[in-house]
Amino acid sequence: MASRRLCVAILLLVTGTAAYFRRPPYPKGGRPELWMSTSKLITGRGYRPESHEVRTADGYLLGLQRVAARRPRPEPTRGRGTPVLLGHGMASNSEQWVLRGDSLAFALVDLGFDVWLVNYRGSFYSRRHITLSEKSAQFWNFSWHESGVHDQPAIIDYVLTVTGRPALLTVGHSMSSTVQLVLLAERPEYSSKVLASVIMAPPALFHRTVGFSEAADRVLRHFPHARDTALRFLKRDSTLAAPSSIPFCYMSGLGKPPSPSCTLVMDFIFGEPFMPLNLTYFQIFMAHWPEKASGGQYLHSAQNFRLGGNFYKFDYGPFKNKELYGSVSPPVYNLSSISSPTYVYYSMTDNTVHYKDVEDLAKLLPSLKRLHRVFGDTFNHVDFFISSVAYERVYMHVIQDLLRHV
Numbered sequence: 001m002a003s004r005r006l007c008v009a010i011l012l013l014v015t016g017t018a019a020y021f022r023r024p025p026y027p028k029g030g031r032p033e034l035w036m037s038t039s040k041l042i043t044g045r046g047y048r049p050e051s052h053e054v055r056t057a058d059g060y061l062l063g064l065q066r067v068a069a070r071r072p073r074p075e076p077t078r079g080r081g082t083p084v085l086l087g088h089g090m091a092s093n094s095e096q097w098v099l100r101g102d103s104l105a106f107a108l109v110d111l112g113f114d115v116w117l118v119n120y121r122g123s124f125y126s127r128r129h130i131t132l133s134e135k136s137a138q139f140w141n142f143s144w145h146e147s148g149v150h151d152q153p154a155i156i157d158y159v160l161t162v163t164g165r166p167a168l169l170t171v172g173h174s175m176s177s178t179v180q181l182v183l184l185a186e187r188p189e190y191s192s193k194v195l196a197s198v199i200m201a202p203p204a205l206f207h208r209t210v211g212f213s214e215a216a217d218r219v220l221r222h223f224p225h226a227r228d229t230a231l232r233f234l235k236r237d238s239t240l241a242a243p244s245s246i247p248f249c250y251m252s253g254l255g256k257p258p259s260p261s262c263t264l265v266m267d268f269i270f271g272e273p274f275m276p277l278n279l280t281y282f283q284i285f286m287a288h289w290p291e292k293a294s295g296g297q298y299l300h301s302a303q304n305f306r307l308g309g310n311f312y313k314f315d316y317g318p319f320k321n322k323e324l325y326g327s328v329s330p331p332v333y334n335l336s337s338i339s340s341p342t343y344v345y346y347s348m349t350d351n352t353v354h355y356k357d358v359e360d361l362a363k364l365l366p367s368l369k370r371l372h373r374v375f376g377d378t379f380n381h382v383d384f385f386i387s388s389v390a391y392e393r394v395y396m397h398v399i400q401d402l403l404r405h406v
């Protein structure tokens, strides 16, 4: 077991390097849909994409896509034109929300919501800055904390200005949930601009290791000093690709079923998927994933494991911590200051976030409305947007939650 895990860890490292060089440009071959951008995917489904650009307080220029209905609909609609932000996970971007015809994004548009797709700093559509070059270390010097205190509020303010609304709804998968929690904890005044937040598979507490973190933990436990060395390797200001399943899954991007090695790696990172796999969705996802990320995003999560699993702020080391936070070790985010309604979705076979950590997180949210465990034995971290049952197991319920706040 241990040696299998070690092999997988090594493979991940090697293939992660390959992924770094992967996008763009897109490789040739396969169905054109496999390599389409967010706007093309939206157009391909018969909706109208609108591109927007948001400037953050610290100078990042973020690409934002609005999804407009096929044709203007007769009023009134159930969603009443309420703006909804859909946020993506780490090493991903807005493409994850438009990979499929029955995606949450399109379902919400059909119901009369005003849907906006977010792209956090560093992702493909958000690699510009007013002064910094994408090639500089300074550009990549961030963790998900900065997306929480800068990106998310800038996007919320922008959308509220454009739509003339006082408040909106947010839906976040994985890192986007973390980002929303950081925003509401750090800038509680934003609770009044958020009608409700839906968070799916939220990584915030890391008391338990699972999948990749468990393997890393097991290996590093045998080498007491290696843990800190490993963390030092992970530079806050570096550009990383997510550990990719390439080359095992690469062929899936070209329209072939996943090989056993692909399945092994995917199950390891994301958990056991809902079966049968919907090959079409899996292939489109594989063609679009992974996306670049910053070393700081991984480092911040890794630090939280090492510090005992609480939802800590970034650890800069004792001196800078003292200067920034007034304490030698980083403080935890104050989740009790979140006052807008929160709905939490999670699943049992998620290998990225342990289900018990999500249950513990839910207990810390004072404005929790509902903790929703996805029905069924297997449903993994990315099944939230690639499983063929995502609509009935997740989106249908999310829609009911959102409709309560329009």
Ligand SMILES: *[C@@H]1O[C@H](CO)[C@@H](O)[C@H](O)[C@H]1NC(C)=O
Binding pocket: 137, 138, 141, 237
């Ligand atoms: C990254 O940010 C930290 C904290 O603000 C700062 O101390 C460091 O000098 C920055 N590094 C680069 C390369 O910008």
Ligand SMILES: *[C@@H]1O[C@H](CO)[C@@H](O)[C@H](O)[C@H]1NC(C)=O
Binding pocket: 102, 277, 278, 279, 280, 281, 388, 389
């Ligand atoms: C994937 O799921 C969708 C929605 O349930 C379905 O329409 C499609 O036929 C499925 N495709 C495959 C190859 O399973």
Ligand SMILES: *[C@@H]1O[C@H](CO)[C@@H](O)[C@H](O)[C@H]1NC(C)=O
Binding pocket: 334, 336, 337
């Ligand atoms: C956390 O926020 C709550 C509510 O705003 C406040 O009462 C409490 O003092 C805060 N705790 C810390 C440690 O700042």
